[in-house]
Amino acid sequence: MKKPELLLLMFLMFVGVSCSNDDDLNGGVSTSKTAHLYATTHNGDIRRYDINNGVETNYANSSSDAEGIFFSSEDDSFTIVSRSANRLESYSGIGLLGEGGTKNPEDMIMGSADLENPRDLAVNGEFYVVSDNTDLDEDETTPEGRLFIYRKTETNFVLRNVVQTKFKVWGIEFVGDDLFLAVDESSKLAVYRNFLTVNTNNRIVTAEKIVAIQGLIRAHGLDYDNGTMVLSDIGEAESSSDGALHIIENFQEKFSLTDNGGFIGAGDQLRISGGNTLLGNPVNIVYNAAYNVIFVVEALNNNGRVLAFNDATSVSGNISPDLKYALQGASSLFFYTE
Known part of the structure; x- marks a missing residue:
């Protein structure tokens, strides 16, 4: 057994002890020296799992509900989107706190309470973009959403504009400078090219292109790495067994060849779904091409889980996850490795 696989086996054994007894764990993910999986929850817990040594670290924070997280190695901080305070919150000096148990970050910066129903966070340099799913006119027949664009400084998150x-x-x-979005309550994916430079004022914007993903029912999570886009499908919100993952290799080429209003066919993607997958409402995902693994937040099944699927670009169908552990109220993930 290779050392990385042995280390992950230790992690899986640890998770099996720290999580619910009915969690079956199998498989492995080969990682580099640093492999930290950050997770947020709707009950305010912020956790980091060190895949290489199995240590779980909890971080005290001021939010009782968070969805959206990003770790920056430049200032050793993680930033969360607080749904309870409707703002961005960043906690720095994480590495100095060590690992294991509950840590209390002392250095914190926060933005203004501008948000209403935040759902995800995307970062491009100093700019932090938050998606907000508020029904502004309270009319379900006229759907709309908002994108809050913040610039992070040493002491604050400054709201630049809202589109x-x-x-x-x-x-x-973000895929380069282009922003891709999951169109909620649909099977569609939209893009705004050169998003930060084109959209500098408060205004209503029109997507450059919107395409459907064949076989997908209700898009929620998406993540892109090294040519591959992965999207999650929650299916019917009330069902704990109809979720799915859609994996599209050579994504940019396939997307560019698809007409606006067209679709990417089932033959141009892989799909993971079925009872063995434990996917019901996979609301947030992270894909890492170096290890070819998808980490998934499953929000409904078992009241919250984090799952992982290996060999993401070569498997499909009704397969079991390679990693599974309980996390009540799980809402979002970020995987940091070097």
């Missing part, structure tokens, strides 16, 4: 979309938005992801 309004012509559809409900959930997950967001």
